[in-house]
Amino acid sequence: MALPLDFLGTTYHKARLARKRLLHKLDIIICQKRKDLLSILISTPDDQGHLVTNEEIKDNVLTFLFGGYDTTSSTIAVVLKYLFLNPHCLQKVIKEQKKIAIEKVGDLLCWDDTRKMKYTWQVIQETMHIQPIVTWATREAIKENEYGGFTIPKGWKLAWSAPRSHLSPQFFPNPERFDPSRFEGIGPQPFTYLPFGSRPRMCPGSEFARTEMLVFLHHLVLNYEWSMIDPHEQMTMNPFHTFQKGLKLRIHKKDYSQVQ
Numbered sequence: 001m002a003l004p005l006d007f008l009g010t011t012y013h014k015a016r017l018a019r020k021r022l023l024h025k026l027d028i029i030i031c032q033k034r035k036d037l038l039s040i041l042i043s044t045p046d047d048q049g050h051l052v053t054n055e056e057i058k059d060n061v062l063t064f065l066f067g068g069y070d071t072t073s074s075t076i077a078v079v080l081k082y083l084f085l086n087p088h089c090l091q092k093v094i095k096e097q098k099k100i101a102i103e104k105v106g107d108l109l110c111w112d113d114t115r116k117m118k119y120t121w122q123v124i125q126e127t128m129h130i131q132p133i134v135t136w137a138t139r140e141a142i143k144e145n146e147y148g149g150f151t152i153p154k155g156w157k158l159a160w161s162a163p164r165s166h167l168s169p170q171f172f173p174n175p176e177r178f179d180p181s182r183f184e185g186i187g188p189q190p191f192t193y194l195p196f197g198s199r200p201r202m203c204p205g206s207e208f209a210r211t212e213m214l215v216f217l218h219h220l221v222l223n224y225e226w227s228m229i230d231p232h233e234q235m236t237m238n239p240f241h242t243f244q245k246g247l248k249l250r251i252h253k254k255d256y257s258q259v260q
């Protein structure tokens with residue numbers, strides 16, 4: 001996805017310089033790690049006996065940092081917007097989370113608790129349906145294909161687009177209406193709902209992201225109330241879909257008696 005243009009003074013240019021600095025730091029860490037037990041992990045050869053190069057390790061680490069931070073933070077921000085605009089959904093989320101908190105009687109949340117957060121997960125899924133954070137990714141045609149009357153030659157680059165199917169009434173009735181119930185039961189048809197992509201290059205962080213977002217919302221809805229300062233704030237691409245002004249909220253800590 002990297003742009004081939006790099007103009008002095010632009011944010012993109014600064015980002016490229018920051019990338020260089022990060023890569024330099026990672027070089028130092030990799031050199032240290034190569035000398036300890038963890039080095040076994042990064043020194044394990046592939047099927048052809050090739051070791052992972054420093055370039056590949058650095059690129060992968062940066063992909064994880066980049067792919068693992070903005071995606072979940074932006075998705076959570078959009079969830080907060082939809083919960084604020086749909087108070088009846090927020091009440092159902094609070095009810096579900098309260099039930100879990102009461103059962104825990106002071107214990108820490110664990111993995112099994114997140115499996116009980118069915119409605120909260122439907123809210124997150126519906127948020128990613130209406131406003132997927134990653135709207136497209138690329139593929140390469142490994143053989144010639146015919147599609148929609150067009151020939152796609154082998155080797156051509158293709159981009160799939162999540163909003164194209166997410167906002168299609170053919171697959172999602174009233175596609176732009178915020179309706180978490182569309183994820184009840186078996187949910188949408190295969191390959192129509194793609195917030196994490198699909199097939200071999202599907203997001204490897206999807207389960208981690210699910211857990212992170214559910215745990216965050218658990219603590220947030222039980223302990224805080226929020227309102228949007230500008231409910232009409234527009235979204236922008238940076239490079240993921242996110243709020244133009246960073247979604248400014250007014251947040252209050254809940255009275256403890258309300259949490260019980």
Ligand code: HEM
Binds near residue numbers: 137195197201204
């Ligand atoms: C709401 C959160 C997230 C969303 C919506 C999301 C979405 C996506 C999408 C759409 C792709 C491209 C898949 C494709 O090409 O088919 C992707 C790739 C990737 N994601 Fe995520 N992601 C999220 C969270 C994370 C997290 C938490 C991590 C890591 C901790 C992560 C790591 C990656 C990596 C490394 C790739 C590249 C995989 C590859 O090229 O094979 N993502 N993600």
